[in-house]
Amino acid sequence: MRSMKINTSFLKYLDPVLAFQLIFPIAMLMVFLIAPLLSVLMVSVEYNPVNVFTDKTFVSPKPRGQLLFIREISFRGEDILLLKLQGISLGAILNSIINASVVTLCATIIGVFVAFILARYNFPGRSALRIIATIPLLLTPFINAFVIKKMFDWRDGLISWFLNDVLHLPIRIGVESLAGVALAQIITFFPIVYLNTHAAMVNIDPSLEEQAENLGAKGFKLFRTVTLPLSLPGIAAGAALVFIFSLEDVAGPIVFNEPRLMSYQIFSMFLEATTGQLSPAAATLALVMLIIALIAFMSIKKYVSLKQYAMLSRGGRWKPRLKKLGKKGLLFIYLVFLPMLLFFAFPQIGVFIYAFAEQWRGALPEGFTFSHMASIVNDPIVFRGLINSLQYSGLALALIILLGVSASYVASRLSHLPGMDILDMLVTMPIALPGLVIAVGYFFFFKDTPLSPIALGPAILLPLAYSVRRLPFTARAVFAGLQQLHMALEEAAMNLGASRLRVLKDVVLPLIGLNILSGALISFVYCMSEVSVSITLGGLKGIGEQHQAPLTFVMKDYITRVGGPHIVAALGVLLISVQIAIIVTINYVLKQRYAYIGV
Amino acid sequence: MARVKLERVTKRFGTVVAVDNVTLGIEDGELFTFLGPSGCGKTTTLRVIAGFEIPDNGRVYIDNDDVTFKKPYERDCAMVFQNYALWPHMTVFDNVAYGLKVRRKRLKLTDEEIRKRVLEVLELVGLRGLENRYPLQLSGGQQQRVALARALVVQPKVLLLDEPLSNLDAKLRLRMREEIKKLQKQLGITTIYVTHDQEEAMSISDRIAIMNRGKVLQVGKPIDVYNKPTNLFVATFIGRSSALRCKIIEKEPSGYLKVVIGNQVIRASPAPSKTLSPGSSAVAIMKPEDVKLGINDNVIRGIARMSLFLGPHKQLIIYVADQRLTAYIDPEIEIEPNSEVILRIRPDEILVFPEEEWEEVKLEEI
Ligand SMILES: Nc1ncnc2c1ncn2[C@@H]1O[C@H](COP(=O)(O)OP(=O)(O)OP(=O)(O)O)[C@@H](O)[C@H]1O
Ligand SMILES: [Mg+2]
Numbered sequence: 001m002r003s004m005k006i007n008t009s010f011l012k013y014l015d016p017v018l019a020f021q022l023i024f025p026i027a028m029l030m031v032f033l034i035a036p037l038l039s040v041l042m043v044s045v046e047y048n049p050v051n052v053f054t055d056k057t058f059v060s061p062k063p064r065g066q067l068l069f070i071r072e073i074s075f076r077g078e079d080i081l082l083l084k085l086q087g088i089s090l091g092a093i094l095n096s097i098i099n100a101s102v103v104t105l106c107a108t109i110i111g112v113f114v115a116f117i118l119a120r121y122n123f124p125g126r127s128a129l130r131i132i133a134t135i136p137l138l139l140t141p142f143i144n145a146f147v148i149k150k151m152f153d154w155r156d157g158l159i160s161w162f163l164n165d166v167l168h169l170p171i172r173i174g175v176e177s178l179a180g181v182a183l184a185q186i187i188t189f190f191p192i193v194y195l196n197t198h199a200a201m202v203n204i205d206p207s208l209e210e211q212a213e214n215l216g217a218k219g220f221k222l223f224r225t226v227t228l229p230l231s232l233p234g235i236a237a238g239a240a241l242v243f244i245f246s247l248e249d250v251a252g253p254i255v256f257n258e259p260r261l262m263s264y265q266i267f268s269m270f271l272e273a274t275t276g277q278l279s280p281a282a283a284t285l286a287l288v289m290l291i292i293a294l295i296a297f298m299s300i301k302k303y304v305s306l307k308q309y310a311m312l313s314r315g316g317r318w319k320p321r322l323k324k325l326g327k328k329g330l331l332f333i334y335l336v337f338l339p340m341l342l343f344f345a346f347p348q349i350g351v352f353i354y355a356f357a358e359q360w361r362g363a364l365p366e367g368f369t370f371s372h373m374a375s376i377v378n379d380p381i382v383f384r385g386l387i388n389s390l391q392y393s394g395l396a397l398a399l400i401i402l403l404g405v406s407a408s409y410v411a412s413r414l415s416h417l418p419g420m421d422i423l424d425m426l427v428t429m430p431i432a433l434p435g436l437v438i439a440v441g442y443f444f445f446f447k448d449t450p451l452s453p454i455a456l457g458p459a460i461l462l463p464l465a466y467s468v469r470r471l472p473f474t475a476r477a478v479f480a481g482l483q484q485l486h487m488a489l490e491e492a493a494m495n496l497g498a499s500r501l502r503v504l505k506d507v508v509l510p511l512i513g514l515n516i517l518s519g520a521l522i523s524f525v526y527c528m529s530e531v532s533v534s535i536t537l538g539g540l541k542g543i544g545e546q547h548q549a550p551l552t553f554v555m556k557d558y559i560t561r562v563g564g565p566h567i568v569a570a571l572g573v574l575l576i577s578v579q580i581a582i583i584v585t586i587n588y589v590l591k592q593r594y595a596y597i598g599v
Numbered sequence: 600m601a602r603v604k605l606e607r608v609t610k611r612f613g614t615v616v617a618v619d620n621v622t623l624g625i626e627d628g629e630l631f632t633f634l635g636p637s638g639c640g641k642t643t644t645l646r647v648i649a650g651f652e653i654p655d656n657g658r659v660y661i662d663n664d665d666v667t668f669k670k671p672y673e674r675d676c677a678m679v680f681q682n683y684a685l686w687p688h689m690t691v692f693d694n695v696a697y698g699l700k701v702r703r704k705r706l707k708l709t710d711e712e713i714r715k716r717v718l719e720v721l722e723l724v725g726l727r728g729l730e731n732r733y734p735l736q737l738s739g740g741q742q743q744r745v746a747l748a749r750a751l752v753v754q755p756k757v758l759l760l761d762e763p764l765s766n767l768d769a770k771l772r773l774r775m776r777e778e779i780k781k782l783q784k785q786l787g788i789t790t791i792y793v794t795h796d797q798e799e800a801m802s803i804s805d806r807i808a809i810m811n812r813g814k815v816l817q818v819g820k821p822i823d824v825y826n827k828p829t830n831l832f833v834a835t836f837i838g839r840s841s842a843l844r845c846k847i848i849e850k851e852p853s854g855y856l857k858v859v860i861g862n863q864v865i866r867a868s869p870a871p872s873k874t875l876s877p878g879s880s881a882v883a884i885m886k887p888e889d890v891k892l893g894i895n896d897n898v899i900r901g902i903a904r905m906s907l908f909l910g911p912h913k914q915l916i917i918y919v920a921d922q923r924l925t926a927y928i929d930p931e932i933e934i935e936p937n938s939e940v941i942l943r944i945r946p947d948e949i950l951v952f953p954e955e956e957w958e959e960v961k962l963e964e965i
Contacts, residue, residue, distance in 0.1 A: 013653065015670060488684035491651055494671040495678045496698035496753055506697070510688045 017500035021406035029426045033468050036441025043444045044287045047280035060091035080170045087178025089260045096262040100246040103185040108239045111193025119201035122322035135345035137191045138579050139529040140572035141552050142559040145184040145255040147350030161363030180256040185246045187344050193238035200234025240300040244293045248434030266436045270536040276454045278443050286440035297432035354569030372570040385554035393527035396466035400523050404474035412482040431472040435532025457541045457548040465533040470523040477519025481512035518586040525579050601662045601756035601789050602627050608657035617643040619813030632792040634800040635810030641793040645759050650674050677750035678759040683742050685734035692730035698753035720752040740771045758790040809833045831956035834884040841924045843883045855946050861920025866897050867949035880954040889948035890926035903940045
């Protein structure tokens with residue numbers, strides 16, 4: 001009776017515009033998010049999911065391989081000790097879970113450590129270090145993992161070269177297979193923890209820490225008893241995102257040629273799907289991945305909802321509590337901390353080296369050339385991929401803005417109504433959904449519809465998938481803007497006779513335009529560099545002269561070709577430039593405070 | 600220009616009844632004020648009239664139209680918001696012109712006509728010359744006038760003002776209140792005003808509705824509400840009156856009551872149409888300006904505790920049988936703290952209410 005009452009009185013407030021803003025996002029997300037996820041569930045149940053768990057490829061009770069491979073060998077006429085970090089396999093499912101756990105643990109420790117130093121200590125060059133710490137976040141699909149692989153190649157890697165050829169130690173080091181994937185992911189993802197933790201730490205009311213100090217807590221004790229618990233929401237959010245991203249990362253496994261992970265397995269099943277059939281085992285793997293990711297997401301939902309974001313984005317209300325460092329501290333910063341950050345940033349530096357070196361086959365790059373950069377335009381396949389991605393991302397962006405503005409508007413303006421939490425969750429959830437799950441879901445859900453990716457190719461479904469996956473970035477930025485926009489400003493216009501649409505056009509959009517723009521720019525970058533759906537659904541038609549595949553599919557294809565990595569690196573440089581331009585625009589031109597990723 | 604009628608309007612927010620079964624009519628061209636303590640439902644009532652809230656029960660009429668379910672933009676009410684709600688991205692001119700631009704088609708207005716009307720209104724509120732400024736470049740008083748101009752320019756049927764002066768300093772408040780009154784009379788617009796400041800309400804209104812906890816307790820001319828409160832809440836809320844608990848001894852043939860406060864007997868008047876039988880407990884209400892020092896045939900003794908100089912008069916706080924009583928006295932007079940004082944009050948100026956209504960007042964004080 002009571003809920004009836006709420007519903008009817010709620011309908012009285014609806015006008016066509018508001019109704020559209022409510023129904024459009026819900027309908028779109030139902031069809032392009034929930035329905036595909038349900039079809040993952042249905043296909044895997046139909047297929048009998050137990051099959052997957054009894055298959056040795058996916059679950060193998062007997063451990064295979066070894067974590068550390070040590071052998072004395074003769075290399076280039078010299079007796080050396082070869083140390084290779086490799087990893088133990090328990091089948092793809094367990095491997096993925098273990099890998100994600102290890103990556104999350106390491107990335108969290110590093111991220112919290114970096115955040116603590118940068119949030120609590122002051123020293124010359126601090127702002128530069130803050131920037132360096134975020135460099136690994138610059139997305140360069142495939143090629144950054146490739147650089148990491150190259151660094152730790154025991155034959156031609158920089159590390160072994162340095163130890164063996166420069167320092168003349170009889171030792172060579174390699175990181176390969178599962179360990180390689182983990183290493184690449186740790187380096188790539190730790191900044192997510194760093195950023196979230198840093199945001200949480202600067203948001204801590206300094207008086208709380210001062211109070212504890214007054215009571216005698218110092219140094220590590222202070223950190224453990226006050227700072228750490230208070231930044232826990234940020235840390236948890238960052239860690240959970242890393243866990244999910246690691247689980248679904250498919251670039252690392254491809255580069256390290258490591259098929260013993262769920263993500264690679266799903267990907268490789270798509271390689272055979274060009275015939276029109278996708279193994280139902282893909283659905284089961286996707287379901288497992290989805291369940292694990294959802295558990296991780298639910299555990300942090302509190303911290304990543306639209307509402308919470310608005311709270312956190314108000315960051316820096318306090319004057320941060322910065323301590324001056326003594327001599328020892330400074331030595332530590334410049335001799336240990338800085339080199340460490342530079343090491344983590346090296347993959348992006350390596351991308352530049354690859355892009356401009358004639359070749360890089362031994363330990364050191366050789367020659368300088370612009371020809372790889374020129375290939376972006378000159379190579380018709382690459383250029384076509386770039387154009388495709390621009391088109392898909394542009395299309396996706398139009399949808400994202402419409403969806404993001406509508407959903408955020410309804411969520412912020414009708415927040416007192418029941419069901420708005422569900423809308424909020426629908427809009428935020430994609431950030432935590434493995435793209436591969438979406439790819440599998442799209443395949444099964446749309447395969448017998450007019451939108452079939454096999455018949456139609458990816459040109460329609462890819463923009464839709466992009467728009468769902470990258471919606472949270474815009475939706476949150478818009479929501480944050482709407483939180484700042486007092487409702488009375490809209491009521492004043494309505495009160496003077498302006499219809500809802502007119503109020504949107506005259507009052508809301510002009511006042512949150514910058515939020516929309518910055519959110520949209522971020523979404524755009526993430527569409528351009530989207531990997532999971534792009535290399536699966538996006539490649540169903542293959543690549544040729546007039547192909548429909550997006551840029552990241554081309555990058556995946558080229559990374560394994562001879563000489564291909566240079567061109568992929570050139571594309572990486574292009575993507576980095578776009579990302580830097582956008583970050584600079586958002587921060588300095590639009591003057592928006594915007595968390596680049598995560599909370 | 601219009602009449603507004605509320606018929607049994609109720610609005611709830613969850614368990615809070617913000618507006619509780621309110622029925623009243625506002626006349627054409629009248630300046631009608633809702634007055635009441637914070638949270639009593641004034642803003643909500645105004646928002647129901649403006650169409651921002653839809654009542655759970657009851658009807659709202661403007662003239663003879665039932666507008667209960669009409670959208671805000673279909674009602675032709677113009678509201679001045681408490682925080683003004685000026686659009687920061689529009690100039691003063693554009694803010695004021697907005698309502699006309701929205702109506703341009705319907706009223707067949709040209710740019711020139713819009714311009715003319717905007718400038719006229721800006722002239723009226725004394726803001727000519729500031730039309731190209733942005734709201735953030737204006738003082739609080741100027742912003743308030745832009746908000747007023749923005750509402751006036753569309754010549755609404757009903758003008759709604761939600762505590763329009765609360766963000767201004769005391770001096771500007773007095774001036775703006777005169778200006779609003781003057782403009783309202785000049786234009787003859789039906790105006791509904793919300794405030795929690797009784798002086799403001801008394802000085803500006805044709806009629807006042809006193810609200811408490813969602814209910815309208817009394818509607819009337821300021822002077823009537825002031826002098827003839829019909830219930831205990833209104834009596835205590837208006838005029839900073841003191842309330843002393845007492846017991847009724849007898850009803851005199853003259854119509855006065857004999858009541859006892861502590862152990863002192865005093866004559867008082869029964870509040871109209873209340874049952875006050877001898878022997879029952881009651882509450883006696885007196886306004887500070889009616890409580891005077893000195894002797895006549897109706898006196899009460901008390902201990903002076905404190906005196907506060909307020910300018911035109913001195914506020915004396917007296918305790919009578921452990922209950923607080925306030926009097927305004929001549930500021931020249933010095934009174935020793937803790938000395939006994941004798942106070943005279945005309946029986947007509949002590950109003951006695953039955954004790955049942957006391958609960959509501961007490962709750963409000965908490
Ligand atoms: N949107 C809302 N949701 C829930 N409760 C509300 C809402 N708006 C008002 N209320 C509640 O309704 C009651 C009346 O509120 P209202 O704003 O009308 O009071 P008011 O008389 O204008 O007070 P003030 O003088 O402080 O402005 C209050 O208890 C308030 O908390
Ligand atoms: Mg109010």
